[in-house]
Amino acid sequence: MKEEIDYTDKMATTNAVANTGDIQPDWNTILRAHERILPRIHRTQVLTSQSINALAGAELYFKCENLQKTGSFKIRGATNAIFSLPDEEARRGVVTHSSGNHAAAVACAAGWRGISAWIVMPKNAPKVKCRAVESYGGKITFCEPNVSSRSETAARIQAETGAVMIHPYDDDRIIAGQSTAAKELMEEVPDLDAVLAPVSGGGLLSGTCLGAKGTRADVRVFGCEPERADDAYRSLKAGSLQALETSDTIADGLRATLAPRTFAILWQRVDGILLVSEEEIVATMKLVWERMKIVIEPSSAVALAPLLRKGEIERLGRGTGTTPRVGVIFSGGNVELSW
Amino acid sequence: MKEEIDYTDKMATTNAVANTGDIQPDWNTILRAHERILPRIHRTQVLTSQSINALAGAELYFKCENLQKTGSFKIRGATNAIFSLPDEEARRGVVTHSSGNHAAAVACAAGWRGISAWIVMPKNAPKVKCRAVESYGGKITFCEPNVSSRSETAARIQAETGAVMIHPYDDDRIIAGQSTAAKELMEEVPDLDAVLAPVSGGGLLSGTCLGAKGTRADVRVFGCEPERADDAYRSLKAGSLQALETSDTIADGLRATLAPRTFAILWQRVDGILLVSEEEIVATMKLVWERMKIVIEPSSAVALAPLLRKGEIERLGRGTGTTPRVGVIFSGGNVELSW
Numbered sequence: 068m069k070e071e072i073d074y075t076d077k078m079a080t081t082n083a084v085a086n087t088g089d090i091q092p093d094w095n096t097i098l099r100a101h102e103r104i105l106p107r108i109h110r111t112q113v114l115t116s117q118s119i120n121a122l123a124g125a126e127l128y129f130k131c132e133n134l135q136k137t138g139s140f141k142i143r144g145a146t147n148a149i150f151s152l153p154d155e156e157a158r159r160g161v162v163t164h165s166s167g168n169h170a171a172a173v174a175c176a177a178g179w180r181g182i183s184a185w186i187v188m189p190k191n192a193p194k195v196k197c198r199a200v201e202s203y204g205g206k207i208t209f210c211e212p213n214v215s216s217r218s219e220t221a222a223r224i225q226a227e228t229g230a231v232m233i234h235p236y237d238d239d240r241i242i243a244g245q246s247t248a249a250k251e252l253m254e255e256v257p258d259l260d261a262v263l264a265p266v267s268g269g270g271l272l273s274g275t276c277l278g279a280k281g282t283r284a285d286v287r288v289f290g291c292e293p294e295r296a297d298d299a300y301r302s303l304k305a306g307s308l309q310a311l312e313t314s315d316t317i318a319d320g321l322r323a324t325l326a327p328r329t330f331a332i333l334w335q336r337v338d339g340i341l342l343v344s345e346e347e348i349v350a351t352m353k354l355v356w357e358r359m360k361i362v363i364e365p366s367s368a369v370a371l372a373p374l375l376r377k378g379e380i381e382r383l384g385r386g387t388g389t390t391p392r393v394g395v396i397f398s399g400g401n402v403e404l405s406w
Numbered sequence: 407m408k409e410e411i412d413y414t415d416k417m418a419t420t421n422a423v424a425n426t427g428d429i430q431p432d433w434n435t436i437l438r439a440h441e442r443i444l445p446r447i448h449r450t451q452v453l454t455s456q457s458i459n460a461l462a463g464a465e466l467y468f469k470c471e472n473l474q475k476t477g478s479f480k481i482r483g484a485t486n487a488i489f490s491l492p493d494e495e496a497r498r499g500v501v502t503h504s505s506g507n508h509a510a511a512v513a514c515a516a517g518w519r520g521i522s523a524w525i526v527m528p529k530n531a532p533k534v535k536c537r538a539v540e541s542y543g544g545k546i547t548f549c550e551p552n553v554s555s556r557s558e559t560a561a562r563i564q565a566e567t568g569a570v571m572i573h574p575y576d577d578d579r580i581i582a583g584q585s586t587a588a589k590e591l592m593e594e595v596p597d598l599d600a601v602l603a604p605v606s607g608g609g610l611l612s613g614t615c616l617g618a619k620g621t622r623a624d625v626r627v628f629g630c631e632p633e634r635a636d637d638a639y640r641s642l643k644a645g646s647l648q649a650l651e652t653s654d655t656i657a658d659g660l661r662a663t664l665a666p667r668t669f670a671i672l673w674q675r676v677d678g679i680l681l682v683s684e685e686e687i688v689a690t691m692k693l694v695w696e697r698m699k700i701v702i703e704p705s706s707a708v709a710l711a712p713l714l715r716k717g718e719i720e721r722l723g724r725g726t727g728t729t730p731r732v733g734v735i736f737s738g739g740n741v742e743l744s745w
Contacts, residue, residue, distance in 0.1 A: 356701055360739030361473070361700050361701060362700065400699030
């Protein structure tokens with residue numbers, strides 16, 4: 068987090084993280100990841116909305132990963148990781164723990180490769196999420212709803228099967244895959260001033276930094292995070308990983324915390340973290356459904372919400388007097404509909 | 407309706423409509439309409455869904471007019487009509503009666519041209535529809551919720567202001583505008599076997615016949631209609647315009663009846679009308695929201711619903727043994743969301 072922005076407290080720069088050397092994954096890795104996944108995923112639409120532009124005072128370009136296969140960007144990283152595996156590893160299958168979009172993505176990509184996917188899910192996971200995993204052919208193993216049970220269960224499956232662990236974000240193959248969403252966005256709208264993405268474990272946001280700045284070095288990248296799950300904001304401010312006491316946000320995709328790998332990338336590359344309230348998340352989600360006629364999940368709304376605050380866009384811009392051009396990554400559209 | 411299909415009763419062909427001569431609007435008119443409106447409207451996305459393809463047993467291509475400006479295809483016809491007016495007519499403004507998507511479209515297109523739009527709406531029209539018209543600068547005049555009050559009010563405004571009447575569908579300029587959605591779809595997916603669109607007053611469906619068959623003469627075009635508002639089905643079966651006794655369908659955009667002009671085009675060009683139940687409409691709308699992550703209104707769901715019935719796709723196809731490729735026009739996405 069090299070560039071301070073005036074609405075965050077001064078960032079601690081002493082005793083910060085050690086120099087991590089060259090950032091990984093590098094650009095060639097990202098190019099190969101993109102080639103690997105493009106035949107299998109959607110190159111998703113970039114939509115615009117004049118009425119939301121008018122509200123934000125900016126030209127906004129929405130990268131619609133809610134329209135992506137499996138309903139979220141997670142299929143990018145999962146596909147890259149699973150199709151990177153050598154045959155002798157792949158044939159043992161893959162394992163992961165997730166109750167959300169990563170679980171469905173791993174099950175789907177494993178199905179494409181024709182290998183087994185074991186998914187560890189808490190036994191109180193929503194039925195709709197379990198059905199999604201099963202519909203892609205994933206094999207669910209339920210665990211107690213806590214971190215230790217989850218880890219033990221995944222470790223036991225690994226020991227029994229030899230399956231390869233596909234971590235949701237603490238993995239270069241995953242980060243390289245997620246970076247392709249911002250890369251595609253920058254290819255379609257090359258002159259963006261900034262790109263905003265939600266942040267949870269940091270796979271999407273660190274990938275966004277690499278994909279966007281790898282395409283054009285001077286584009287700014289901001290992470291957006293719920294106030295109620297603000298570990299990335301605090302970690303980057305402190306210069307070291309900070310724990311999350313609670314994470315009772317409506318943005319159910321954003322309850323994880325940064326890993327050392329994603330923290331290191333963000334420390335070097337991200338331009339700031341913007342916090343949003345629960346009320347802003349709900350109002351923004353409603354606005355997008357109504358005005359854009361697309362279904363986004365709360366996590367997606369987090370990346371637009373800051374731009375609807377009075378004055379925020381001027382702070383993000385470059386002060387050149389021209390209308391700012393900002394990309395927003397809508398991360399997913401998996402929300403349980405009530406009818 | 408030249409080609410009979412085996413799941414409709416035998417169509418009366420005696421004492422049918424008189425030969426209407428050359429179909430209007432002709433292809434040159436449609437080309438000019440498309441040039442006229444393209445700078446102002448979205449060339450909307452064509453989306454696909456593998457899971458819905460699997461359910462239908464076909465390759466489906468969804469033309470997403472729900473993502474169109476004002477949230478429906480109606481802006482195509484309204485823009486063409488309003489930008490076709492000579493200056494001396496346009497400066498007197500336009501008038502229409504509608505409580506739905508046509509009202510918002512006329513208000514929006516009139517705003518783009520910088521002229522007045524008087525919109526006659528029943529006094530019990532939903533508040534959300536009134537707000538949409540007002541947000542585009544339309545001037546609402548309320549009337550009693552019946553046909554005679556609506557006509558009298560519109561006539562009075564015409565007499566007082568000299569405004570030009572923009573009928574929702576009984577107008578060649580409107581039909582030419584609506585035809586451009588199917589024209590774009592056929593340009594993007596040239597080898598479609600068939601195109602399905604909802605039918606109400608027939609502006610979209612007659613335009614779809616002209617736009618699709620004008621691009622490739624042997625594509626088949628089917629209209630889709632709620633059982634509870636089945637005047638197009640009965641009119642084309644009888645060979646003359648039939649009245650609608652009731653129209654209490656959830657598809658609020660499909661409660662109007664054919665006009666002589668749209669009937670004449672459909673009689674010559676449409677390949678069949680498919681009826682759907684209220685239950686099918688609701689289930690299809692839900693399916694699209696969940697699987698495709700887009701918001702469609704019930705009228706849009708009407709055009710997909712028949713394809714989800716067992717065996718329907720085989721009857722629509724050409725029996726060549728290949729997977730049928732079918733275009734579906736999603737007409738709009740304006741639905742009041744309950745939160």
